[in-house]
Amino acid sequence: MTNPTTTTEASSSTxxxxxxxxxPDEVDATSVVRKHxxxxxxxxxxxxxxxxxxxxxxxxxxxxxxxKTPALRGKTIITMFFENSTRTxxxxxxxxxxxxxxxxxxxxxxxxxxxxESLLNTVKTLQAMPIDALVxxxxxxxxxxxxxxxxxxxxINAGDGTHAHPTxxxxxxxxxxxxxxxxxxxxxxxxxxxxxxxxxxxxxxxxQKMGAEVTVSCPNTLLPDEWKLxxxxxxxxxFGGLKLACNVDEAVDSADVVMTLRIQQxxxxxxxxxxxxxxxxxxxxxxxxxxxxxxxxxLMHPGPMNEGVEISxxxxxxxxxxxxxxxxxxxAVRMAVLYKxxxxxxxxxxxxxxxxxxxx
Amino acid sequence: MTNETGRxxxxxxxIRRAMTRISHEILEQNRASTxxxxxxxxxxxxxxxxxxxxxxERIENFKPIVGTLDPRLWRDDPDVASGQPLLPxxxxxxxxxxxxxxxxxxxxxxxxxxxxxxxxxxxxxASRIQLAVLVDRGHxxxxxxxxxxxxxxxxARGERVQVRITEIDxxxxxxxxxxx
Numbered sequence: 001m002t003n004p005t006t007t008t009e010a011s012s013s014t015x016x017x018x019x020x021x022x023x024p025d026e027v028d029a030t031s032v033v034r035k036h037x038x039x040x041x042x043x044x045x046x047x048x049x050x051x052x053x054x055x056x057x058x059x060x061x062x063x064x065x066x067x068k069t070p071a072l073r074g075k076t077i078i079t080m081f082f083e084n085s086t087r088t089x090x091x092x093x094x095x096x097x098x099x100x101x102x103x104x105x106x107x108x109x110x111x112x113x114x115x116x117e118s119l120l121n122t123v124k125t126l127q128a129m130p131i132d133a134l135v136x137x138x139x140x141x142x143x144x145x146x147x148x149x150x151x152x153x154x155x156i157n158a159g160d161g162t163h164a165h166p167t168x169x170x171x172x173x174x175x176x177x178x179x180x181x182x183x184x185x186x187x188x189x190x191x192x193x194x195x196x197x198x199x200x201x202x203x204x205x206x207x208q209k210m211g212a213e214v215t216v217s218c219p220n221t222l223l224p225d226e227w228k229l230x231x232x233x234x235x236x237x238x239f240g241g242l243k244l245a246c247n248v249d250e251a252v253d254s255a256d257v258v259m260t261l262r263i264q265q266x267x268x269x270x271x272x273x274x275x276x277x278x279x280x281x282x283x284x285x286x287x288x289x290x291x292x293x294x295x296x297x298x299l300m301h302p303g304p305m306n307e308g309v310e311i312s313x314x315x316x317x318x319x320x321x322x323x324x325x326x327x328x329x330x331x332a333v334r335m336a337v338l339y340k341x342x343x344x345x346x347x348x349x350x351x352x353x354x355x356x357x358x359x360x
Numbered sequence: 361m362t363n364e365t366g367r368x369x370x371x372x373x374x375i376r377r378a379m380t381r382i383s384h385e386i387l388e389q390n391r392a393s394t395x396x397x398x399x400x401x402x403x404x405x406x407x408x409x410x411x412x413x414x415x416x417e418r419i420e421n422f423k424p425i426v427g428t429l430d431p432r433l434w435r436d437d438p439d440v441a442s443g444q445p446l447l448p449x450x451x452x453x454x455x456x457x458x459x460x461x462x463x464x465x466x467x468x469x470x471x472x473x474x475x476x477x478x479x480x481x482x483x484x485x486a487s488r489i490q491l492a493v494l495v496d497r498g499h500x501x502x503x504x505x506x507x508x509x510x511x512x513x514x515x516a517r518g519e520r521v522q523v524r525i526t527e528i529d530x531x532x533x534x535x536x537x538x539x540x
Contacts, residue, residue: 050445057430057446066482071433099433336446343438 036148036155037337039164040206048210051336052174058339059332061098072101075132075342080122081158082108082138087303087327088158088168092135095334101132101342119143120150127151133342136160141198154341165198168302169206171333175326176207176257179298184211189251189293191283192261192310195222195272199302200261204242215243217251219283221272248283255293259300260285260310276309286312290320298322366522366537369513375494375525375532378510379408382492383415385508386461389490393459394422397486401464401476402430402447407527408494409463427451427483429462434475449479456484461508465523467493470504495534497521 040048061067077096081089089105096103106126108114113122119138126134133154136144141161148155159165177183188207194200194216204214220228227244245251252258263279273279290299299311299320307313315321370378390396396416400409406428417423430447432438462476477489492508497515515521515536522535 046443050443053445053447057448060448060450061433064482068482069433070478071438339433339438339446 034341036144037166037341038144038148038155038157040166040169040202040209041164045209048170048173048206051170051333051340052177054336054339055170055174055329055332058095058335059329061335062328062331067098068100069098070100071339072096072099072132072342075101076130077101077103077133077135077338077342078106078126078131078153079103079135079158080106080126080137082113082136082143083159085137085158087330088137091327091330092156092158092167092334092338094331095338096133098331099335099338101338119147123147123150127153133338156337156341159198162196162198162201164202165302166202166206167330167334167337168199169202170337171326171330172203172259172300172302173206173210174329174333175300175322176298178329179322180256183207186212186256187254187294188212188214188257188259189245189255190214190216190259190261191248191251191285192218193222193263194218194227194261195224196264196267197261203259204239208239208241213241213243215245215251215255217245217248217283219273219279220246248285249289249292252285252289252292255297257298257300258285258290258293259302261302262304263306263310265306280309284308284310284312285315287314287318290315290318296320300326303327366520366535368533369521369536370495370511370534372532375510375534378494379411380415382508382510383412383419386412386490386492387416387420389507390459390461395458396424397427397451397453397455397458397460398424399427399429399451399460399462399476399480401462401472402428402432402449404465404523404525404528405463407525408465408492409461412461412463412492425451425453427453429476429479431472431475431479434479436471436475451480451483454484455480455486457487458484459488459490460486461490461492463492465494465525466521467491467496467504467506467509468499468521470500470502473504474502494523495521 061069079089079092093103093105111122127150131153133156134147134151135156135158136147137158138144138160141163143160144155144157157164157166173183180186190200190203200216204216207214263276285299290297297320299315299322301311301316301323303323305311305316305323307316316323398409398413400406409426413424413426427450429449429451432446460480462473464472467473473491480486480489490507493506494510496506496509496512499517513521518539520537520539522537524531524533524535526532
């Protein structure tokens with residue numbers, strides 16, 4: 001698996017001359033100008049917090065009668081989806097449009113990709129037109145990283161293979177934070193198809209980074225080899241400290257958040273599961289299992305749900321489910337990301353100087 | 361609170377007196393308007409707006425509606441590198457047909473106010489928009505003029521006017537310093 005990283009285009013320190021280079025977590029979120037969002041692994045806690053804080057402001061805008069701002073007026077965002085998606089694509093499109101950008105959607109089946117055009121040539125073609133951001137979903141891990149090396153536009157990873165889905169993790173963090181306040185020390189149970197799940201990887205990384213305790217539970221066949229019981233998860237991988245539970249009840253027990261993942265039926269030909277029914281019996285989240293979690297624990301699912309497989313219909317639409325809220329928050333979080341990456345810089349500002357005060 | 365090297369232009373008492381005077385002036389200008397809406401610009405303007413509303417309630421026995429506005433997305437010069445997150449705007453009423461007073465701490469280029477006026481339009485058609493600022497430091501880049509001013513402070517561009525208010529900074533003061 002490739003390990004794409006978010007590139008830091010420029011690092012301009014505000015004010016006094018930087019005598020030494022600070023460690024990543026000491027870098028003030030204010031001093032980093034990012035161009036791409038490919039993964040959350042190199043974002044500092046301060047940067048993630050700033051995005052989540054901004055999403056609060058964005059959420060308020062999505063609830064207005066007039067949902068339109070001129071923030072990204074004149075910017076063009078292309079969403080390029082090489083895999084099917086409803087919520088992520090619509091969510092990015094809506095986020096871009098509320099911010100005033102023009103959003104053009106490209107899908108693999110309706111583009112020259114279906115004629116055999118390579119990813120590189122597709123990107124070069126789009127790059128030849130005036131575009132500011134490329135939102136890309138691709139079945140191959142690392143594709144957005146590859147694309148980011150061949151375009152001047154901001155690249156935003158909307159899910160790549162089994163690698164990462166950073167905006168999903170941000171919206172999951174945002175959703176949990178809105179319910180529990182501080183995420184630090186909260187117990188998160190992630191249940192299901194971890195092997196194929198970029199959501200699981202990104203969420204484990206994101207929640208651990210923000211100080212939560214994450215426990216994963218899934219059939220052994222759906223656990224990545226490098227995570228198998230007994231093997232060490234080094235801190236440098238971002239997965240250090242991850243707990244594994246053989247029995248789903250152990251993972252769910254006194255959890256604050258139960259997140260269940262979709263069984264990717266299109267990827268089950270490899271014989272990971274004897275049958276969906278057996279999976280559902282042993283790993284599905286139902287009312288009885290959810291009752292093991294803390295009172296008022298949140299039930300999350302990144303969607304689309306296979307009701308009756310990994311989640312019972314009863315709890316999927318029950319009082320503890322925040323599935324629809326996740327979708328709603330997705331727009332706000334993606335607005336925060338697009339604004340942060342695509343809004344014009346401060347180059348046109350008068351006289352320079354103190355940010356908070358000079359903007360009067 | 362460190363005073364750095366700045367010179368204190370307005371003390372806590374000066375600020376209190378200026379806010380009281382502005383409250384009276386707002387009432388004078390909006391005589392019969394019990395539907396007055398006072399909108400503070402994030403972040404320090406919000407607290408100044410609350411103080412004006414409290415003063416007005418004390419003087420005239422009605423409480424104006426207080427709203428908050430972060431006009432950042434309407435700016436012509438957004439500064440995403442500032443690391444300041446966007447803050448929620450909250451105006452708990454339609455401003456249709458009502459007089460609105462925008463409140464900010466420092467008036468400088470006027471660009472924030474232009475953005476705020478445009479952002480405000482999405483909340484309804486106000487009968488009138490007025491502007492109250494604690495400090496007017498000059499150097500306008502747009503044809504914008506405040507209706508209520510705490511203090512006119514002529515400055516050089518290289519100078520920095522820092523407004524500190526108790527709710528955020530621990531004390532009330534207006535300090536003039538150099539750009540760092």
